[in-house]
Amino acid sequence: MIRILRQVARAGLVTEAPPDPDEALRGVREQLEKEVLRSFAGALAIRHVDAGSCNGCELEIHACSNPYYNLEGLGIRFVASPRHADLLLVTGPVSKHMEEALRRTYDATPDPKLVVAIGDCGCTGGVFGENYASRGRVSNVIPVDVAVPGCPPTPHAIMQGILTAITRAP
Secondary structure (H helix, E strand, O other), X not given: OHHHHXXXXXXXXXXXXXXXXXXXXXXXXXXXXXXXXXXXXXXXXXXXXXXXXXXXXXXXXXXXXXXOOOHHHHOXXXXXXXXXXXXXXXXXXXXHHHHHHHHHHHHXXXXXXXXXXXXXXXXXXXXXXXXXXXXXXXXXXXOOOEEEXXXXXXXXXXXXXXXXXXXXXX
8 A cells, every 4th residue: 555655646736638628619609698598598309319329429418517518507408307398409320129229219399399309320320320229310210300320429510409499489
């Protein structure tokens, strides 16, 4: 134990430098905040549906809630029920077993509803495509307003996709 403590004392405090401000992210954040305030009275509710993904996209969606991206600070929150949602965020190729659940979730979401397909699998079916176990892309099952490609897409791209969806909203 004493050997480890000596090594810690010799090394000192080792940490990364904080990231530099990202002007592109700042612009997206400002636009998102303005659109959410204008179109949704300051609160956009998102219901996330994992239709059969590998969880890579989910990690990036969770990163959107960390202090660096801070979606919650923009008035965007994730909800547990599609009945409270304004926007559906769907990841993964739609597996055969999730097809009905995705349709029910879409039907339970009040109008006007927006759908954003996240990741290559949600946009095109990805490496899974269409087969006996997979219905492929999300648009094969429900209408999609915006597709955000990437495997997985960055939190910045996800935020840009949400912004694109809400600016197209009536």
